[in-house]
Amino acid sequence: PHNEPTPLPPKSAPQWLGELSAAGERFAGLCVLVAEDHPVNELLMNQLLKRLGCTVRNARDGEQAVAQWSLGGVDLVLMDVQMPQMDGLEATRRICQEWPANKKPRIIAMTANAMQGDREKCLAAGMDDYITKPVRREELALALSQCQPLHRDELDAVAESKNQHISDKIDSQAAGHSIVQPGAGSPIDFHILQNLRELDDEEDPDFLGELIQIYLLDAPQHLAAMKEAIFLGDPDSLKLASHTLKSSSANLGAVSFSEVCKELEYMGRVAVESGGEQVFDASRARDRLLEAQAEWEKVRMAFEIELETGKLRSQIS
Numbered sequence: 001p002h003n004e005p006t007p008l009p010p011k012s013a014p015q016w017l018g019e020l021s022a023a024g025e026r027f028a029g030l031c032v033l034v035a036e037d038h039p040v041n042e043l044l045m046n047q048l049l050k051r052l053g054c055t056v057r058n059a060r061d062g063e064q065a066v067a068q069w070s071l072g073g074v075d076l077v078l079m080d081v082q083m084p085q086m087d088g089l090e091a092t093r094r095i096c097q098e099w100p101a102n103k104k105p106r107i108i109a110m111t112a113n114a115m116q117g118d119r120e121k122c123l124a125a126g127m128d129d130y131i132t133k134p135v136r137r138e139e140l141a142l143a144l145s146q147c148q149p150l151h152r153d154e155l156d157a158v159a160e161s162k163n164q165h166i167s168d169k170i171d172s173q174a175a176g177h178s179i180v181q182p183g184a185g186s187p188i189d190f191h192i193l194q195n196l197r198e199l200d201d202e203e204d205p206d207f208l209g210e211l212i213q214i215y216l217l218d219a220p221q222h223l224a225a226m227k228e229a230i231f232l233g234d235p236d237s238l239k240l241a242s243h244t245l246k247s248s249s250a251n252l253g254a255v256s257f258s259e260v261c262k263e264l265e266y267m268g269r270v271a272v273e274s275g276g277e278q279v280f281d282a283s284r285a286r287d288r289l290l291e292a293q294a295e296w297e298k299v300r301m302a303f304e305i306e307l308e309t310g311k312l313r314s315q316i317s
Contacts, residue, residue, distance in 0.1 A: 027144050028053035031073050035065035035088060036080045036110070040215050040248040041133070045078060045110075047199045047207055048140055062086025066094045074105050076147045081111040081122065082243055089125040096126035106147045110135060112247040112262075134251040137195070187298040192253030212303045215252055219245060223296060226264060230289055235280045239268030249299070257295040264288050 032054045036042045046056050057074065059065040061083045069077065077095075079088040086094075092107050109122035112133040119130045129146070131139050196208045204210070222245040229238035242265035249258040264285060271280040 030054045030144065030147065030149055031057065031075050032144075033057045033059060033065065033068050033074045033077045033105070035059040035062065035068075035077060035083065035091065037061055037083045038080075038244055038248050039218065040211055041080070041251060043211060043214065044196070044199075044251055045135065047204070048135070048137055051199060051201070052141060052144065054144070060084075062088060062091030062094075065091045066098075069095055069105065070098075075149045076144065077105050077107045078110050078143075079107055079127065081109055081118075082240065089121060092122075092125045092127050108143050112243060112250065133247045134192075186302065187254060187256060187295065188302050189253035189255050192251075192255075196252070209307060211252060212307060215248055216300065216303055218248065219296065219300075223293065226261075226292070227289060229268070230282055230285045233280060233282055235268040235271035237268075238285065239265050239272055242268060252303075254295075254299045257292065257299050260288060260292040260295055264292065 030053070032049050034042060034045045034049070034056055036045060036058070037060050042058060042060075046058070049056050057068050059068050063086045065077065065079065065088070066086075068074065079092060081088040083091075088109065088111075095104060095107065106129070107127045108129045108131060109119075109127045110131055110133055111118060111122070122130050129143055131143055193208065196211065200207045222241045225241035226238055226245070229235070229241060242261045246258050246261035246265055249255075249261060267281065267285055267288070270278050
């Protein structure tokens with residue numbers, strides 16, 4: 001059995017921003033393929049990687065991930081496990097089958113699942129490592145540090161020019177951030193929002209606002225899909241919709257809402273993976289859905305206030 005990594009303690013903003021400067025020297029120009037079907041998670045991963053000095057490509061499903069890798073130039077793949085069309089496990093098997101080990105990128109699983117056996121499934125498919133969502137920036141930097149670039153000569157050509165730019169920009173920002181104090185009774189974890197706020201930069205000065213807007217447009221669709229799945233007694237569709245909403249909500253600090261989605265995902269998953277032995281309890285799922293809808297209203301109102309007035313921003317700065 002594989003031991004789960006010990007969680008790293010959170011860093012203060014100045015400490016983290018200062019370390020980005022050193023990270024840029026190691027990761028500048030490293031080409032990372034992000035295979036992720038959810039727009040909130042994709043945008044967040046892209047920004048984290050760019051702040052670490054990486055170049056980024058994107059794929060929204062497993063088929064696109066295989067196609068992007070076949071174009072060449074990719075050093076590392078961050079592979080979401082649950083994606084439409086072809087999932088991350090199958091995409092990894094295809095890459096491992098079609099290319100020799102010395103030409104295969106390092107493939108790291110990204111999944112919001114934490115059930116027993118998930119890590120083993122990822123490693124058995126040919127993945128090299130496993131990180132859980134929401135992805136912490138320290139874990140991401142650690143994963144990148146273990147990657148041996150396949151195209152070192154190309155990296156050397158761009159590293160020097162990027163390093164100074166990254167260092168200058170980060171040094172100018174480090175003094176402006178403070179440690180966060182969470183608001184009592186809020187549906188949003190201000191610590192997580194502060195970490196996201198640090199990703200605002202000259203090129204994208206309201207990155208957090210963009211994330212919130214995408215999330216507010218996207219989340220109701222998944223809630224509607226969850227409601228329909230429960231009405232139809234379709235645990236597989238419930239599992240998929242709940243999984244997606246659980247992940248994006250956790251990334252934006254809607255922790256309580258994410259936890260309710262996690263419970264609904266688990267109910268669907270158990271029914272699916274039991275092969276019919278575990279009966280899907282639609283009545284219990286409806287009760288959980290009511291909790292999810294109530295929690296969603298709190299989250300929606302908090303984020304709409306943030307977009308209109310910056311109230312949350314004032315509590316985390």
